[in-house]
Each structure stands twice: as structure tokens, then as C-alpha cells.
Amino acid sequence: MTDTRRQLTLNLFIYPGGHHEAAWRYLAAEPERALDITYYQDLARKAEAAKLDAVFFADGPALPDKIRFGPRVRPEPITWLTAIAVATSRIGLIGTASTSYYEPYNLVRLFASLDHISGGRAGWNIVTTSAENAAFNFGQPAQQPHAERYQRAAEFVDVVSKLWDSWEDDALVIDKAAGIYADETRIHDIEHIGPHFRVKGALTVPRSPQGRPVYVQAGSSPAGRSFAARYAEAIFTAHQTIDSARAFYADVKAQAAALGRDPDHIRILPGISPFIASTEAEARQLQQEIDDLIQPAYSISQLRDFTGIDLTGYDLDAPFPQHLIDQHTTRGHTSRTQLIFDLVRSEGLTIRQLIRRLAGARGHYVVAGTPEQIADIIEAWGTSGAADGFNVMPPWLTGGFDRFAEHVVPILRQRGLFREDYTSTTLRGHFGLPRPDSQFATALRKSA
Amino acid sequence: MTDTRRQLTLNLFIYPGGHHEAAWRYLAAEPERALDITYYQDLARKAEAAKLDAVFFADGPALPDKIRFGPRVRPEPITWLTAIAVATSRIGLIGTASTSYYEPYNLVRLFASLDHISGGRAGWNIVTTSAENAAFNFGQPAQQPHAERYQRAAEFVDVVSKLWDSWEDDALVIDKAAGIYADETRIHDIEHIGPHFRVKGALTVPRSPQGRPVYVQAGSSPAGRSFAARYAEAIFTAHQTIDSARAFYADVKAQAAALGRDPDHIRILPGISPFIASTEAEARQLQQEIDDLIQPAYSISQLRDFTGIDLTGYDLDAPFPQHLIDQHTTRGHTSRTQLIFDLVRSEGLTIRQLIRRLAGARGHYVVAGTPEQIADIIEAWGTSGAADGFNVMPPWLTGGFDRFAEHVVPILRQRGLFREDYTSTTLRGHFGLPRPDSQFATALRKSA
Numbered sequence: 024m025t026d027t028r029r030q031l032t033l034n035l036f037i038y039p040g041g042h043h044e045a046a047w048r049y050l051a052a053e054p055e056r057a058l059d060i061t062y063y064q065d066l067a068r069k070a071e072a073a074k075l076d077a078v079f080f081a082d083g084p085a086l087p088d089k090i091r092f093g094p095r096v097r098p099e100p101i102t103w104l105t106a107i108a109v110a111t112s113r114i115g116l117i118g119t120a121s122t123s124y125y126e127p128y129n130l131v132r133l134f135a136s137l138d139h140i141s142g143g144r145a146g147w148n149i150v151t152t153s154a155e156n157a158a159f160n161f162g163q164p165a166q167q168p169h170a171e172r173y174q175r176a177a178e179f180v181d182v183v184s185k186l187w188d189s190w191e192d193d194a195l196v197i198d199k200a201a202g203i204y205a206d207e208t209r210i211h212d213i214e215h216i217g218p219h220f221r222v223k224g225a226l227t228v229p230r231s232p233q234g235r236p237v238y239v240q241a242g243s244s245p246a247g248r249s250f251a252a253r254y255a256e257a258i259f260t261a262h263q264t265i266d267s268a269r270a271f272y273a274d275v276k277a278q279a280a281a282l283g284r285d286p287d288h289i290r291i292l293p294g295i296s297p298f299i300a301s302t303e304a305e306a307r308q309l310q311q312e313i314d315d316l317i318q319p320a321y322s323i324s325q326l327r328d329f330t331g332i333d334l335t336g337y338d339l340d341a342p343f344p345q346h347l348i349d350q351h352t353t354r355g356h357t358s359r360t361q362l363i364f365d366l367v368r369s370e371g372l373t374i375r376q377l378i379r380r381l382a383g384a385r386g387h388y389v390v391a392g393t394p395e396q397i398a399d400i401i402e403a404w405g406t407s408g409a410a411d412g413f414n415v416m417p418p419w420l421t422g423g424f425d426r427f428a429e430h431v432v433p434i435l436r437q438r439g440l441f442r443e444d445y446t447s448t449t450l451r452g453h454f455g456l457p458r459p460d461s462q463f464a465t466a467l468r469k470s471a
Numbered sequence: 472m473t474d475t476r477r478q479l480t481l482n483l484f485i486y487p488g489g490h491h492e493a494a495w496r497y498l499a500a501e502p503e504r505a506l507d508i509t510y511y512q513d514l515a516r517k518a519e520a521a522k523l524d525a526v527f528f529a530d531g532p533a534l535p536d537k538i539r540f541g542p543r544v545r546p547e548p549i550t551w552l553t554a555i556a557v558a559t560s561r562i563g564l565i566g567t568a569s570t571s572y573y574e575p576y577n578l579v580r581l582f583a584s585l586d587h588i589s590g591g592r593a594g595w596n597i598v599t600t601s602a603e604n605a606a607f608n609f610g611q612p613a614q615q616p617h618a619e620r621y622q623r624a625a626e627f628v629d630v631v632s633k634l635w636d637s638w639e640d641d642a643l644v645i646d647k648a649a650g651i652y653a654d655e656t657r658i659h660d661i662e663h664i665g666p667h668f669r670v671k672g673a674l675t676v677p678r679s680p681q682g683r684p685v686y687v688q689a690g691s692s693p694a695g696r697s698f699a700a701r702y703a704e705a706i707f708t709a710h711q712t713i714d715s716a717r718a719f720y721a722d723v724k725a726q727a728a729a730l731g732r733d734p735d736h737i738r739i740l741p742g743i744s745p746f747i748a749s750t751e752a753e754a755r756q757l758q759q760e761i762d763d764l765i766q767p768a769y770s771i772s773q774l775r776d777f778t779g780i781d782l783t784g785y786d787l788d789a790p791f792p793q794h795l796i797d798q799h800t801t802r803g804h805t806s807r808t809q810l811i812f813d814l815v816r817s818e819g820l821t822i823r824q825l826i827r828r829l830a831g832a833r834g835h836y837v838v839a840g841t842p843e844q845i846a847d848i849i850e851a852w853g854t855s856g857a858a859d860g861f862n863v864m865p866p867w868l869t870g871g872f873d874r875f876a877e878h879v880v881p882i883l884r885q886r887g888l889f890r891e892d893y894t895s896t897t898l899r900g901h902f903g904l905p906r907p908d909s910q911f912a913t914a915l916r917k918s919a
Contacts, residue, residue: 047647047652048647048648048650049647052647054645054647054652055645058587058676058677060557060587060588084576084577084580084675085672085675086658086672086673086674086675090652090653090655090658091651091652091653091654091655092650092651092652093652094645094652095652096675096676096677097675097676098584098587098675098676099580099581099583099584099675101550101581102549102550102553102581102584102585102588103584103588105550105553105554106553106554106556106557106588108554109508109554109557109558110557124574124576124577125574125577126572126573126574126609128532128572128608128609129532129572129573129577132532132547133547133549133550133581135547136546136547136550136551137550139506139508139546140508140550140551140554156671156672159669159670159671159672160576160670160671160672161574161576161670162668162669162670195503197502197503197542199495199496199497199500199502200496202493202496202540202764202766203539203540204495204502204538204539204540204541204542204543205538205539206539207538207539210534210538220610221607221610222607222608222609222610223604223607223608224533224534224604224607224608225534226534227532227533227534227544227545227546227547228506228544228545228546229506229544316650318650
């Protein structure tokens, strides 16, 4: 039994309209607000009122295919979170940005701003971006192979960590009379030279409240897990069963411990997409209602993006064609593809059944039930070594989150699993993570 | 005489502590707030209360030398302006970003966010970045030559214009019943292939309120002028005399007209740094007080950055050594270097006199006087073909701007030279600029 004195983490993963791919067609959805910043600020304020740890934004630097079928727009997360930062005061702000398509020096400046502006609430979801259409937006003829993307990512994290550390915490002097603003001996050119990057100077601003943004990671392939074990302070992961989540949890925490890290300094957060109603039957009916809005042409294109398998023209009500799985060679989304194939194999699904299973949250755990049932699941996963909390992915927004905040969060609170109020002003504080020292300050102390 | 029915443009150029290099040491300065976003939000609110057109932020992706001597920190402008956007409702938001060190696809997303979040108030100050220490932060062994930077800049502007145009204005359908979010025939992969960039896809979000941010430019070299005449909708420029400003104004507007552009669609805005007091003597005394806080070691390093000439060790009170000018070979900041040499030649300055002249606003026009005198200068320049308005660079902040807003702006208003209130909600509206059609929509109409 995992120690339960430490409370669960709950993030709100915001996706315009909701996470169910057809949610935007649901009566209460507001797809016309997908570019309206107040839609997102309102959601973040609700999440803050419920004392959640953070809001979370996915991203990729390309317009998704099939925009015809839904508001799959992608506002740039760091600017979006900056506008949310100004409208809130406590909630964490986690944004996704790609190590494959940013220059480290530009990215550090953006996140340093977010951390300064928010008073220490920034988190960076580190992704390598597998989508090929992103490569085409950056002059590349094809995406880089998986292993090479992770090699670049590791060096990228090394570079940006140095940059965020380049001003020691006590570098500022601000002595008007003496005319000294900063102690230059405590500001360090990083002098990084590596296979992917050469970066010489220090950051353009003093160190931010958290030192570095919280490092979040979402890859679950072997390379992704090993990267996460080394660098991640929170992990967003997809599991259909508690057993799968437990195996992942044990593996990543063990890998982290083997690297000399404290396993408590990694928060493992599966996605959960809950349909909530006062009876289980009503919750299932709600799910059915939204499932009925699914557009198979879109779902099949999504499945092709995840797995590389194109089911256009197949009978939706026939069993998923096993030979396509047998012939499949693994590509980018390896762990998600595996999850989908496991689903097909273990449950013998038809194509229509599979796309309904994936429509809810793209492979994340979808559940329909009463508030108590949802709370039971969260408790079961969160107290038995399957999760340190969850990334909550409401099927539709904003109503799907309202139900979670009003009915599930209070139960978790009664059970002593979730905070009554914030006890910290930073995301590191909410997550129970240490604030890293500047590596340059440490180096100086060691050599002194 | 230029048409005066069109009113003057006034921007507030924000620089932490103020534009005078020693202002942060002045009693009323608040250098400890240089990373406090509320300092900037407060200034922007004051500028908005005075009905100014925009706030303006400079930038370069490197920490300036000699940070010891003053708060020359550089918060990333787009995030900073996003936080300001949320705290204001009308004022324009102009941020500097470098075409040499950004990927076009990343930059368009950031400015599209700012324009969406602000409801159409974004402006982009397009710079090529001459500082060598920026190149070292992006893996380059040296800065690119001036001409090559401008070639890349021109293609960069071409690419980002296509991306900002990639969604036609009426691409959104949002029909829940039919399941159609967007009309894909009105969203265009840009398919750009050029010597510097290959970018295939469309932007990740619908077209922003202004279509494109306002294009601002600040280069005054021949290459800079020619670039500005082609692309700029506002130009930030440095002149020590009305004659120099008039020559520049006539040249750029003529070049624009020769390219088939409407010269009224370029706002030419010299910098002005005014010391304001109720008598001219008091204003001069104020200037003297702040000049007395100058640290020559810093000024000499600034001068070296501008001109490449290192005066360390020279007698500050001896005439500027003419042989150093004679031996000089032009580098990056060509137009600013020329301005400095002209100053030395025409006025026979000592080194100390020169650094005092430059300390105020790095070569921009510095003046001390009564509110009436300042207003007279602005009127003279702004109604005689020298300027369409000014980038106001208060010597110290926030007090230096308070005096301008409280005492100079009302005089300009009385004279019919400046708006009583906003008549538009966008920066394009404030500047009297048209909203560009999407080039793809135009192409379709032409071919129809």
C-alpha cells in the first residue's frame, strides 16, 4: 500500500469543447469560444476554485487533419497560459512545447516569462512531437526517427536547465547608490557545446520563482519511460486498466530510484475522462448520447494518425481486421498503438466499438458512473501504486468539469485524499516537489 | 505642409527604469520591479488612460553586457504583452522579435495568440538582430552579414504573412447539427519553398482579428529603409534634428509610393525622450541630475557595442579621437554609428559630452523643456513631413511618463493633434491602417 498521507494531484486537461471527439456537437458545448481566451480563463478559475493543482494544455506545431470535423484548433499554450496566469492566483499552468521544433534559447525565455508572471506556477510538458506534418512546417523532409528525437530532447533539457540556472538566486544586488544592479560573478554564460546545440550566454532575465518550470513528460515507450525516469517531475500517461497503470508506475519509479532520484519527486498522473450523473444508468446514457454524435470518418482518420492503419472502406460493424495488426510495423506513437492493439485483442472489438472506445479520450481511461463510483476509482488507483493523482479530461466542457468539481472533488476531500485549500503558491509546492538549486551555485559551493 | 487632419500617433516605449541609462539610480525609479509584471501593466494602463496608440517593447535574444551597471534585463516581449493585454482593453501592443533567430512557424503562433487574446491589438517590430552575442545563443559562430540577415528577413515576412492568411476570414462554419466546424476549402496549406524556409501547412488557429499584426520596423540603413518601404506599416527611427527626420521621411515615403503602396499606410515615428518641468531651467536641472548618475564605464561599453570603438583608457574630457572615426569600418548598427559620428563631427564633442548625449536614449532625440516646448516640437515635427507621431521614451519611469501624459498630451489634444478618445478597438484602427485581406481569398476571387 502506497503512503496515502501525501494527497492526490488533480489537473484539469483543457481541450476546446471537451475531450470526447464529438463533444463540441453536444448541446451545451460552446465551440464558437474555441479562440475566446475568457472561455479558458473561466475554466481555470473553476479549477482554481476547486483547488486543483494545475490546468494542462497539449500542443503540436501543426494544424491537425480533419479540422472540418471539430474545433481541433491549437492556440499556442505558453501565451494562452500567460493570459490565464493573470486571471488566476494559485493554480499551476502546464503547457506543452516541443524539443524538436523550438530553439532552446527561445523556449527558456517564454517559460521564464510564464514563471515570473504567474509567481511560480509554470510547468513544461516536454514532448518530442511525432506528427509528420509538424516536420513539414519546419523545413524538414520527414520527422526524425524516434530515438534521435529523444537524443535531441535530452540535450535540449540539459541546455534549458543550464539557462534557467544561469542567474544564481542571489545575483541581484540593486544598489542605486553604488550603481550596482547585479553581481556578474553570479550570472553564468552556460558555454554549452553538444551534438545538437551550441549555446553560449546566460538568460536575459533573473532566475524565476520556481528556479525551473516543473518538468512534465508524457511518453510511455521504452525511450519515453527512460527519459521520464531521468528528467520528469510529473508524468501524464494513458492506461485502460489499473494493472497496466501499476506496472507502469512501478517501472518508472524503480528506474528513477536506480538513477538516484527520490521516487516521490515524480508525480504519475494517468488520464481519466469521467461521465458523471446521479445514477450509473444516467451516466451511461449521457455517454451514449455523446457517442451517438461521433462521425466515423473523423474517427477513422484519428485512428490512422495513431496507428498508421487506414480503415476507410471497411465494414464498421465487422471485427477489427486482425491481419492489419499482424502486418503492422511500429511507428511514432508506439505506446498508444500498443494500447489500441491490446484493446482490440483482449476484447475482440468491431471497428465501430473500437472507435467509440477511443472517441472518449484518445485511448485514455473513460468511465461512466456516479460521483461515488468515480471517487472510488480515483481512490483505488491513487492509493495502490497505480497513480499519484490524475489528469482529469472532461468528456465535454465546461459542464463535464462542473460535475467533477461539484460532486467528485468534495468526496475525495471528505476521504482525506485531496486538499481543502492550497498550502503553497507555486506548482512545485502543490506537487510537493523541491525547488532546484542553480547548478552553477552548487558548483561554486563545491569548489569553494 | 503635410495634411494635419490625420492625428498624430503616440506610443509609449517601455524600458525598465526608463530610457536614460542611469535612470534606474534616480530616486523615484523602481529597479526592483524590473521583473514585476504589474509594473508594466500599470504603465500600460496609464498609457491607455492617456489614449496613446500603443506600448512598445524592444528585444534581443541575449543578455546585454554590463548587466552589473543597470536593469538591462529583457523579459520576452510577446508573453509580457499578453499579460498586459489582459490588463487593458484598447491600447496597442507592439513587441520586437527577431527574424534571424525565430522559426517562422513558432513566431506566427505567438503573435496570433497575442492578436486573438487582445482582440486585435498586436504589432510586431521586425528586427534582424545585429548583436553578435545573440548568434552565439543559437549555435552560430558569428552573426550573419547585414545583407544576408535582410534577405532572410524578407523571406521570413513572406512566410509569416502566408501563415497569418492561411485561414480565410470566413473559414469557420461551426454547424453542430451537420457536424462541420470549418470549411477546409478556405484553409490553405501555404506550401512555401524558398532559399531560407520550407513551410508546408496552415496555421493552428483561425485568422486573428487584425488578419496580421501591424508590421513595425526600425532599421534605418539603406537595406533597412528599402525593407521598411516594402513591408513596414510603422517605422521607429532615430533622429537628432528635424532636417534629418524630414529627409528620412521623404525618402521612405517616396520608396513606398514607388512600390505602389499608399504612403499614408506607413506611420513614421521618431523616438523622443523628454525631460519635462514647469520651467525650462527646471527641466534642464532634472536632466543634469540624472546625467550626474551616469557611470562612464557602462557608457563606454555601450558606445563600443554601437560603434565597435573601445574608448577605455582615453581621457573623458579630451575631444573624441578623430583618428578612430577615420579608421572605422562600418559594421552592424550602420545608421546609428553614422548618427554618432555626425554628432561628434558637427559639435566637436569630448568623450564625456558624447556619452552624456547618448545616455539619454541611445541616440534618440533628447530634449528638456516645458510642456508647451515639448508640444511645440512634437507639433513642428508632426505637421511638417518629419514624423507621423512619436515613440515616447521617458528618461525615467514611471514619473517621466506621468508628466508627459498629464501635461503634454492635453496640449496636443487642445491643438487638435491628438485624439480625445479611442475611435477603434484595434491597433490597425488607431494607426489608420487597413485590415489586409487574406492573400488566399484574393487569389481565389481573382481566379473565379
